[in-house]
Every structure is written in structure tokens, then in C-alpha cells.
Amino acid sequence: MTHDFSPIDDADWPAEAAGLRDGFAGALNVYRCMAHHPRLLNAWAPLREHLVRQPSLTPQQSEIVILRAGHRLGSEYEWAHHVHRARKLGMADARIARIAGPTAEMEGEDGLLARAVDELFDDRRLSRTTQAGLDTPLGPQGMLDLIATVGFYSVLGFMLRSFDTPLDADVAREMAARPLPRPDQP
Structure with missing residues (x-):
């Protein structure tokens, strides 16, 4: 059996990543898929912030x-x-x-x-x-x-x-x- 990694909609958004839903994570399907693993998504956010918003x-x-x-x-x-x-x-x-x-x-x-x-x-x-x-x-x-x-x-x-x-x-x-x-x- 394989897991369905379709983008998670707002109604099913995990509580553990609630703070990210209204920001970058809720805006893109890639992060809506990653939301299947809320701890990973939360850990991902600071590196994403640096590489996307504050890189050299x-x-x-x-x-x-x-x-x-x-x-x-x-x-x-x-x-x-x-x-x-x-x-x-x-x-x-x-x-x-x-x-x-x-x-x-x-x-x-x-x-x-x-x-x-x-x-x-x-x-x-x-x-x-x-x-x-x-x-x-x-x-x-x-x-x-x-x-x-x-x-x-x-x-x-x-x-x-x-x-x-x-x-x-x-x-x-x-x-x-x-x-x-x-x-x-x-």
C-alpha cells in the first residue's frame, strides 16, 4: 500500500504546522505535500527562509x-x-x-x-x-x-x-x- 501524498487542503492541515499554513507552506503544492510530515515541514522552514529570502x-x-x-x-x-x-x-x-x-x-x-x-x-x-x-x-x-x-x-x-x-x-x-x-x- 502506498500513501497518497496529494497536497493537503486547509480543512485537513495538520495542527502541528498550523503556523505555516497561511505563509509559504500553504501557498504552494510542494509544501502542502510536505505537510504530510509536519515536523519535517517545521524543520524545513528556517533553511527555506535563508535560501529563498536571505541568500548571499x-x-x-x-x-x-x-x-x-x-x-x-x-x-x-x-x-x-x-x-x-x-x-x-x-x-x-x-x-x-x-x-x-x-x-x-x-x-x-x-x-x-x-x-x-x-x-x-x-x-x-x-x-x-x-x-x-x-x-x-x-x-x-x-x-x-x-x-x-x-x-x-x-x-x-x-x-x-x-x-x-x-x-x-x-x-x-x-x-x-x-x-x-x-x-x-x-
Whole structure:
């Protein structure tokens, strides 16, 4: 028997995570699924706050890292949600679409960040060369936040894919109206 990890609605929201329902957790299906484990959701919140709201990375750097991680995971949910966020930051669709392509076709820092994500997936580490390249745009705290961001969104990607979490309605409408090439699993 398998458990149904569908997004929990407000009527069934667990009391142990009541304080999160009206914030970020209640706003997205990914966290409504995670609410099946209220202690995990409560523990998740402080790291999410740092990586989403207070990272050393700029908002566009974060989106590039998250989009590349979502692409590498083959996570439609992460990809679509972060296309939405990248667009809100003013990133052009062509630039966003390139993030799912070969790093050689990416310009400047985008390629460097995407290569760093690829190294973490492929080699499970950042090479000394990549660290040296990231030092100026990110600094040491930014490198640590990049690694933590890839790890954080990998865990979410594993959950999203395992439980076939549906896109949130607003993002699904946007992707239907303004589609980008969907990332394929590398």
C-alpha cells in the first residue's frame, strides 16, 4: 500500500504546522505535500527562509542555480515555478530557456553557475577551477549558498517527482499561455 501524498487542503492541515499554513507552506503544492510530515515541514522552514529570502546569491543567480537544478532533476514543477519567478525578476524567456541547454551556449555568469550545478550533480563536488571562477562573483558565502541551494532543491525535486505533485494553478496557467521548452532529463 502506498500513501497518497496529494497536497493537503486547509480543512485537513495538520495542527502541528498550523503556523505555516497561511505563509509559504500553504501557498504552494510542494509544501502542502510536505505537510504530510509536519515536523519535517517545521524543520524545513528556517533553511527555506535563508535560501529563498536571505541568500548571499542575487535573486537572478539563485534562479539560474534553481532552474539548472530543476532541469537536471527533470522536475517539471521546479522548472515551471522558477520560470515564473525568473520572469518576475525580468529575465528574458530566451535566457531562461538556455539554462536547460548546453553550458557552452550560455553567456558569462549564467554558464559558470550552470557548470557549477552540473559539477555538483555529476562529480558531487565543485572543482578547484570552478571554485576559483565563482570566487569573484559569489565569494565564499555565495559558494556555500550555491551548494546548499542545489541540495535543498534536489530534496524538493525528489519529493515532487516521487509524488507527482501537480503544478499550482497560477503557474500552470502561465506555462500554458507562455510555454518554454520543457527540460528533458539529461
